[in-house]
Amino acid sequence: MSSDNPIEIVGLRKEYGGFVAVDNLNLSVKKNSFTGFLGPNGAGKSTTLKILTHLINASSGEAYINGIDVTKDPKAALTNVGTVVETPEFYPYLTPRETLRYVGQIIGMNTESIKSETDRILEKVKMLEWEDKKLGTFSKGMRQRIAIGQALMNGPSVIILDEPTSGLDPRGQAEMREIMKNLRNDSNNLTVIMSSHVLHEVSDLCDRIALINHGKMIIQDDMSVIEKSSGKRRVTIKVESTPSPLMTHMVEQLDNVVSAERYGNDIEAVVEGDISACVKFFKDISSLNIGAYGVSEEDNLETTYLKLIKESG
Amino acid sequence: MYIELDDFRQSYVVAKNEIRKFVRGKRFTIYAVLTTVVFALITFLPYLFGGDLGDTPGEVIANYVSIVDLLIILAATLFASVAIVSEFEERTALILFTRPIKKTSIFVGKVVGCIVLETVMIVLFYLGMAVASLAVAGSVSADLFVSLGVAFLFVVAVSGVAIFISSVMKKGSTTAILTFVLLLLILPIISSVISGSTSVEPWFMLDQASNAIQTSIPEYIDLVNGMLEHAAEMMGVSPEDLGVITAPDMAKTIITMLGWSIVSLSLAWVAFIRREF
Numbered sequence: 001m002s003s004d005n006p007i008e009i010v011g012l013r014k015e016y017g018g019f020v021a022v023d024n025l026n027l028s029v030k031k032n033s034f035t036g037f038l039g040p041n042g043a044g045k046s047t048t049l050k051i052l053t054h055l056i057n058a059s060s061g062e063a064y065i066n067g068i069d070v071t072k073d074p075k076a077a078l079t080n081v082g083t084v085v086e087t088p089e090f091y092p093y094l095t096p097r098e099t100l101r102y103v104g105q106i107i108g109m110n111t112e113s114i115k116s117e118t119d120r121i122l123e124k125v126k127m128l129e130w131e132d133k134k135l136g137t138f139s140k141g142m143r144q145r146i147a148i149g150q151a152l153m154n155g156p157s158v159i160i161l162d163e164p165t166s167g168l169d170p171r172g173q174a175e176m177r178e179i180m181k182n183l184r185n186d187s188n189n190l191t192v193i194m195s196s197h198v199l200h201e202v203s204d205l206c207d208r209i210a211l212i213n214h215g216k217m218i219i220q221d222d223m224s225v226i227e228k229s230s231g232k233r234r235v236t237i238k239v240e241s242t243p244s245p246l247m248t249h250m251v252e253q254l255d256n257v258v259s260a261e262r263y264g265n266d267i268e269a270v271v272e273g274d275i276s277a278c279v280k281f282f283k284d285i286s287s288l289n290i291g292a293y294g295v296s297e298e299d300n301l302e303t304t305y306l307k308l309i310k311e312s313g
Numbered sequence: 314m315y316i317e318l319d320d321f322r323q324s325y326v327v328a329k330n331e332i333r334k335f336v337r338g339k340r341f342t343i344y345a346v347l348t349t350v351v352f353a354l355i356t357f358l359p360y361l362f363g364g365d366l367g368d369t370p371g372e373v374i375a376n377y378v379s380i381v382d383l384l385i386i387l388a389a390t391l392f393a394s395v396a397i398v399s400e401f402e403e404r405t406a407l408i409l410f411t412r413p414i415k416k417t418s419i420f421v422g423k424v425v426g427c428i429v430l431e432t433v434m435i436v437l438f439y440l441g442m443a444v445a446s447l448a449v450a451g452s453v454s455a456d457l458f459v460s461l462g463v464a465f466l467f468v469v470a471v472s473g474v475a476i477f478i479s480s481v482m483k484k485g486s487t488t489a490i491l492t493f494v495l496l497l498l499i500l501p502i503i504s505s506v507i508s509g510s511t512s513v514e515p516w517f518m519l520d521q522a523s524n525a526i527q528t529s530i531p532e533y534i535d536l537v538n539g540m541l542e543h544a545a546e547m548m549g550v551s552p553e554d555l556g557v558i559t560a561p562d563m564a565k566t567i568i569t570m571l572g573w574s575i576v577s578l579s580l581a582w583v584a585f586i587r588r589e590f
Contacts, residue, residue: 053411055590078413088407091330093337105326106412108319150408 004031006158006191007052012061014047014215021047023215025061029193029208034184036206036223037195040309044215045195046086049162053083065158079107082151085162087144092136096127096146099135103150117153125149125179141172148179159183161194165201173198180205203301211305213312227300232258233278234303237267237285238294247290254284270303320418327409327422331396332430340391341430347387348434351380352441366445370454371532373446378460378530381438382523385467386496388434393427393475394492395485397585402485406590420585424476424578431468436461459529463561466570467523471496473577474519480584496520516562522569525561534558 007029014022022044029035039045050056052063054074063070070077090099097118104114122128125145135143144164151159164180165173183190184205193210196202202209203223210220219226237251243262251267252260256277260269267290271281278297285292335341355376359365366373397420400406409419439461443453475492482488500520507515515521527533538557545552 050590055407055410057589075413075415078411081413083411085407085411087404089404090408091334091405093334102326102330103408103412106323106409106414108322147408 005029006031006066007193008062008064009048009052010062010064012048012051012063013059014044014051014056015059021215022051022058025212025215025217027210027217027220029191029210031191032189033208034192034206035194035208035210035220036202037193037210037212038199038202038305039195039212039218041197043212045212046162047215048212049085049160049193049195052160053081053085054078055085080154080157082153082156082159083161084144084147084151084164085160087140087167088147090135090143090146092134094135095132096122096135096149097131099146100150100153103153107154109154113154117155121149121152124152124182126175139172141168141175144168144172144176145179148176148183152183157189157191159190159192161192163195163197165196165198173201177201177204199301199305209301211308213309216312218308218312223301226304231272231274232303232307233271233300234298235269235271235278235281236263236296236298237269237290237292238296239265239267240291240293243267243290250288250290251285254281254288256281268298320415323414323418324422324425327414327419328426328429331423331426335392335426335430340395344388344391344434348384348438351384352377352438355380356445366449367532368450369532370446370450370452371456371530372536373449374442374454374457374460375527375530375533375536377438377442377445378527378533381435381460381464381526382467383497384438385431385435385464385471385523386493388431388468389427389471389475389496390489390493392430393472394479394488396423396427396476397479397581398482398485398488401588401590402483410590416586417582420582424472424581427472427476428469431472432465435464435468439464454530454532456530460526463523463525463529463566463570466567466574467519467526470519470522470570470573470577473574473581477577477581477584480581480588516565517569517572519569519573522566522573524558525563525566528558528561529563531560534560 005028007027009025009027012022012025013020025044025048027048037045037049047056051058052065052070054070058071061071065077065081068077094102100118100121101114104117109117122131125148127142127145127149130138130142135146138146148164151161161180165176168176180194181204184192194202194206207223208221209223209226211218211226239247242265245262248260248262248267251257251269256271256273258270258272260267271278282295285295356366359376366376400409410416439457443457446453446457474496478492478495479488482491496519500518504515504518504521507513507518538552541555541557542552545555
């Protein structure tokens with residue numbers, strides 16, 4: 001297996017009775033990348049990540065982490081790997097410090113390392129002031145921060161995250177995103193794969209994307225390449241008064257505009273073409289007498305995601 | 314499959330956590346209070362009604378041993394029956410199982426943790442019996458240690474059964490009820506049917522083997538047979554018709570206990586290894 005790809009999945013298949021959840025899946029996660037693992041519900045994301053973390057067994061195929069096939073030697077493959085699968089629960093009778101100590105003991109760290117690592121991690125996930133309180137009393141957001149914390153024990157080189165912000169309130173999601181952002185910015189030698197349904201979160205955090213549907217890989221590439229692949233950009237035009245049908249029609253008639261419609265007090269347009277097409281569009285909007293005072297580009301990943309999922313059936 | 318020294322170290326860590334889990338939980342408090350109340354009732358109730366615990370060490374112990382198998386079944390129901398299923402039901406498996414640890418190490422740690430905790434509880438009960446024997450009769454009968462040995466084998470066997478049920482079931486509450494009903498009702502019913510409708514002696518049944526916890530104390534046999542004789546006299550039948558009890562066949566007892574332990578734990582291990590989240 002290539003040393004540039006800490007995670008390498010080859011011909012992976014998982015069947016439940018007659019249902020194929022993962023179908024001959026191939027995936028390479030580049031070293032030091034933050035890869036977003038996307039797909040609609042039931043696409044096979046969680047199944048793939050559960051095979052990678054040895055929670056379920058593959059029907060066939062190989063799944064390598066740091067060059068070791070997790071389907072053959074899960075203990076060796078999961079050494080140096082941190083995981084947060086779905087929303088895990090903790091032993092409610094343990095405190096965050098005891099939980100991290102337990103994980104540290106399982107992975108074979110000595111007492112001194114456990115202590116220093118626990119201090120570092122509790123600070124990183126902002127749980128120092130709660131370190132000696134029982135986890136049974138914690139909110140979901142706090143427990144998820146501990147989940148990230150235990151995944152960081154002993155400085156893993158690979159982290160696997162399965163919908164880490166799922167089920168959290170907006171504040172909890174923002175806190176988790178901040179922790180993950182810090183993780184990305186602070187670590188030089190860390191490879192992360194993260195499944196998520198929250199596309200703006202993926203846009204914000206990830207530099208690579210792997211998109212699957214019906215258990216099959218649709219595309220895997222750099223975020224910038226994937227975002228451009230649809231060739232379309234969704235833009236929002238802010239106008240000083242409520243947009244009239246005439247104003248929307250005028251926008252729709254501009255060059256490179258595929259569609260335009262009123263969206264609340266704004267006009268949302270889909271623009272086709274490269275950067276020069278966008279430059280022309282911005283100029284045209286300025287010269288159009290509709291009272292436009294701002295133009296912003298929306299999340300292109302969503303447009304591309306929907307297009308690719310539609311194409312893949 | 315290969316075994317490393319680190320696998321045993323990890324099993325030890327899991328076992329320690331398992332014991333801590335139970336000791337800090339409500340089930341342990343309930344069990345400790347219940348055992349203490351039972352012990353106090355057996356000890357003080359006879360004196361409250363003008364009786365006593367007996368004159369010899371064996372007679373004193375005979376008062377207590379009749380309850381030991383029930384205490385062990387209760388311990389297996391409260392602790393061993395939830396050891397595996399709770400990891401899946403409460404989603405703690407998502408933390409433990411995704412670490413670099415073999416499933417067998419987790420299994421061994423959980424089994425050892427349950428057995429150690431249950432054994433400690435039973436040893437404490439026997440320690441209480443020994444203290445009562447010393448206080449009342451001035452010495453401790455060696456038969457107490459034989460009974461304790463059988464009780465330990467019973468702890469392992471019923472824990473094996475409970476852990477097997479825990480490995481295949483989805484809900485902790487169902488597992489606990491099933492374990493309790495199986496050990497306390499279903500197995501004795503099967504034994505009774507076998508001995509009543511066939512000529513086969515059901516010595517290989519777990520409930521029958523567990524009788525040795527009591528029948529290893531000769532004074533217990535005398536006590537029960539004395540009551541049976543009295544009942545037979547009143548009913549106008551021979552004591553044999555009511556089924557007098559005899560000293561246990563220790564070889565059969567040990568074989569039965571070990572057999573149930575090995576089979577149930579092996580099945581539990583296979584079920585656990587194959588189980589997916």
